[in-house]
Structures are given as C-alpha cells and as structure tokens.
Amino acid sequence: MGAVRGTLTARQLHFARCVAAGMSQADAYREAYTVGDGTKASTVHEKASRLMAQDKIRARVDALVALREQALIRSAVDTKVKVLRKLEEFMESAEPSDAVKLRATELLGKSIGLFREVLEDGRTNREASSEELEAQLEERLRQLLGQSDDPNGKVTLN
Numbered sequence: 001m002g003a004v005r006g007t008l009t010a011r012q013l014h015f016a017r018c019v020a021a022g023m024s025q026a027d028a029y030r031e032a033y034t035v036g037d038g039t040k041a042s043t044v045h046e047k048a049s050r051l052m053a054q055d056k057i058r059a060r061v062d063a064l065v066a067l068r069e070q071a072l073i074r075s076a077v078d079t080k081v082k083v084l085r086k087l088e089e090f091m092e093s094a095e096p097s098d099a100v101k102l103r104a105t106e107l108l109g110k111s112i113g114l115f116r117e118v119l120e121d122g123r124t125n126r127e128a129s130s131e132e133l134e135a136q137l138e139e140r141l142r143q144l145l146g147q148s149d150d151p152n153g154k155v156t157l158n
Contacts, residue, residue: 008060015048016057020064025052076112083109 008016011032018028025048026041035044051057086105109115
C-alpha cells in the first residue's frame with residue numbers, strides 16, 4: 001500500500017507527529033505501526049531509522065517541530081502583551097484592593113522572563129592567580145591592621 005510521491009500514509013504521518021512531539025523514533029514506530037510481541041528491539045530501531053531517513057518524513061517532522069516552536073513563541077508574546085496591558089491598566093486605575101491582582105500580574109511577568117535583572121559587579125571573567133590572590137589578601141590585612149609586622153611587607157598572623 002504505497003503512497004503518492006511526496007504524500008505520507010496515515011501511519012507515516014502518525015509516526016512523524018509522534019517524533020515531532022518528542023517521542024523516540026522507536027517508540028513512535030511502535031505507536032504508529034503494528035509491532036508483534038516477539039519483534040526484536042533492534043528490528044524496531046532499524047525500521048524507525050529507515051522511516052526517518054526518508055526525505056518526505058524528515059521534512060514533515062521538521063515542519064511540525066517548526067510549527068510547534070512558532071506556536072510557543074506566539075504564546076509567549078501574547079502573554080507578554082497581556083501582562084503589559086494589565087500593568088498599564090493598574091498604573092492608570094489601580095485601587096488599594098487590587099494588590100493581589102497586581103502581584104499576580106507581576107509573578108506572571110516574571111515567570112515568562114518579562115522582568116530580567118542584570119547585575120554587574122565590575123569584575124572581569126579572568127581568574128586571579130594564587131600569587132595575585134595572596135598579594136590582595138596581604139594588602140587587605142595590612143589595611144585592616146594599619147601596619148606591617150614584617151620588614152619584607154608580609155603580614156604574619158599568630
């Protein structure tokens with residue numbers, strides 16, 4: 001029972017949908033095709049691999065994954081727009097009794113990454129050597145003690 005070139009059979013389409021949904025190729029094959037109890041796992045893996053090697057099936061899986069990613073992006077954008085609109089409403093007409101609504105809106109915004117805090121501490125990513133760290137520690141100890149106990153500038157702790 002072959003399919004017209006470029007179109008998928010119902011089972012091939014089901015297999016592609018299962019793979020695009022995140023199932024392993026072998027599990028998708030088991031879901032879409034009749035696999036007997038005595039069928040070896042290696043046989044299922046081989047057949048699933050052969051299906052995925054077909055251009056038309058690979059193209060359908062890729063298209064389904066791309067559609068799913070686009071839907072996720074659209075959903076996140078829609079949620080961000082809703083949160084921003086609600087925040088604008090609260091800014092203009094919030095009553096003291098709206099604190100719970102405002103907090104819920106804020107938490108929803110944080111959950112989708114709408115409010116990102118960027119902290120900078122001025123340090124570089126370079127790690128200091130042990131000698132540099134030792135010199136920094138000695139300098140800070142000198143500053144704390146207000147003097148040097150060693151003629152060479154080394155601070156000695158008792």
